[in-house]
Amino acid sequence: MALITVExxxxxxxxxxxxFAAAGRYVYxxxxxxxxxxxxxxxxxxxxSGCGKTTTARMLVRFYESDAGSIRYRDGIDAAKLRGAALKRYRERVKYVFQDPARSLDPRMSVYEVLTSGYRWSSSWPGHSTARREAAAILEETGLSGEDLERRPAEFSGGQRQRISIARGLLMKxxxxxxxEVVSALDVSIQGQILNLLLDIKERRGLSFLFIAHDLKAASWFCDRIGxxxxxELVEEAAAEDLYLKARHPYTKLLFRAVSGGAAPVPEGGLQGGPEGGLRGEVKTALAEIPGCxxxxxxxxxEERCRREKPEFRAAGPAAHRVRCFRAGE
Ligand SMILES: Nc1ncnc2c1ncn2[C@@H]1O[C@H](COP(=O)(O)OP(=O)(O)OP(=O)(O)O)[C@@H](O)[C@H]1O
Ligand code: SF4
Ligand SMILES: [Mg+2]
Structure with a gap:
């Protein structure tokens, strides 16, 4: 059963x-x-970078309001329209672990305060003594110690800070x-430890995850399904293994080649030189609505058609593999 459906x-x-700030000009x-x-x-x-992953995630947790579309959660409520107490409850069910733990953990707070800052204002706040016990247990579950509650985030290494972020995400169950991007800022040796921790948590708690990454290989290893x-825009979606073995979209193929040391994923100067305003080296984001692919x-x-007409998703190979490309089957 779908837990969340974004349309x-x-x-x-x-x-x-x-x-030169120009009214009426947008980043799409x-x-x-x-x-x-x-x-x-x-x-x-x-x-x-810049393809819209974080923006999508932030709309899911309503840090950003969407301009259009719906976010159906479990029982069919459109989370994009929730207000007040219902929004608060929704935000307790869907938690976001930030991209950058160094910036998202307030250095003036103790770990206990960091973990409980959202919890304290929630409908399920159990009072300090129970919250302290719960926070200590979550810290232990994420590989730290209950005694770390009184320390400050700055006293921890990058990997440990990411464990604190994950603990904060988990506290309200x-x-x-x-x-x-919970591992991208970490040393490679630490990345594996954090991914293993997330796998353990997944198995123990039966959670659903939205795992955002620019490393397609790491994502293929960690995820059940990938978009x-x-x-x-979403250009291809499939079971992770299927995508790994048989990517169909030219962009997905390029991404896989890039991680295995083949083609560079981004040509020198970025993608936006030329018609979209010459933002050489800038993020790869559309500055106008794209009529075609x-x-x-x-x-x-x-080919000519690709620039004029937008390819719709169509099924490719095994069930649940879908791709947006006119020529994917060739
Ligand atoms: N608050 C904002 N105000 C203006 N532009 C924004 C804002 N947030 C994101 N953008 C722009 O929207 C585009 C998509 O950004 P987003 O952060 O969603 O990309 P991303 O895929 O998460 O990239 P990264 O891998 O670097 O984290 C980028 O061009 C970014 O500059
Ligand atoms: S629709 Fe055309 S431009 Fe887009 S990925 Fe397929 S072949 Fe390439
Ligand atoms: Mg991002």
Whole structure:
């Protein structure tokens, strides 16, 4: 059964280019993204920097309001429309572990305060003495010690701080944990430890995960199913193993080649030189609505039609493998 179903989610930001800030110009960060995550499933959202992963996740937890689309949670409530107490309850079920633990953990707070800052204002706040016991137990579960509650985040290493972030995400017993690049800022040796911790948590708690990463190989190892994003659109979705063995979309293939040491994922100067304003080296985000395939400017198989017409998702191979490319089957 689907825990959360996102349909046609969109978000654009006003483009502020300093002195030349122009009203009516936008960054099209997320352009009609749809996917669902089943109970106990780990769904990966993968793509290069700037493709809209964090924006999508932030809309899911309502840090950002979406411009369009719906977020159906379990019983069919559109979470994009929740207000007041219902929104508060929703936010207790869906938790977000931030991309950057160094910035998301307030250095002036003790670990106990960090862990309980959201909990304290929730409907399930049990009072300090129970919360302290629960927080100590969560710290132990994430590989730290209950005695660490009185220490400050700055006293911990990067990997330990990420454990604190994960503990904070778990404290209110969410059903969906969104992990946004939780290992990318860490040393490779520590990355494996954190991924193993998440696997343990997944098995122990039967949680669902939204796992956001730009490393397609790591995501293939960790996730049940993966959606590949490009310029704010989902371009391919499949079971992780199926995607790994038989990627269909030219962009997904490029991503896999890049991690195995083949083609560079980003051509020198970035993707936005030329028609979209010459933002060389900038993030790979659309600055206008793209009429055709989002990947057309970079695709070795592109033909005239690709620039005019948007490919819809279609089934490719085994059930649940879908791809948005006119030429994926060739
Ligand atoms: N609050 C904001 N205001 C303006 N633009 C934003 C904002 N948040 C994101 N963007 C822009 O939206 C686009 C998508 O950003 P997003 O952070 O979602 O990408 P991402 O896939 O998470 O990238 P990364 O892998 O670097 O974290 C980028 O061009 C980014 O600059
Ligand atoms: S639709 Fe066309 S441009 Fe887009 S990925 Fe397929 S072949 Fe390439
Ligand atoms: Mg991000």
């Amino acid at each position: 046609n989610l969109k978000k654009r930001f006003n483009l502020e280019a300093g002195f 960060a997320v352009n009609g993204v749809s996917f669902s995550i089943a109970e106990h499933e780990t769904y990966g959202l993968v793509g290069e 969410p059903e969906l944990l969104i992990c946004d 590949v994003m490009y310029r704010g 989002a990947f057309a400017e970079r695709c070795p198989l592109a």
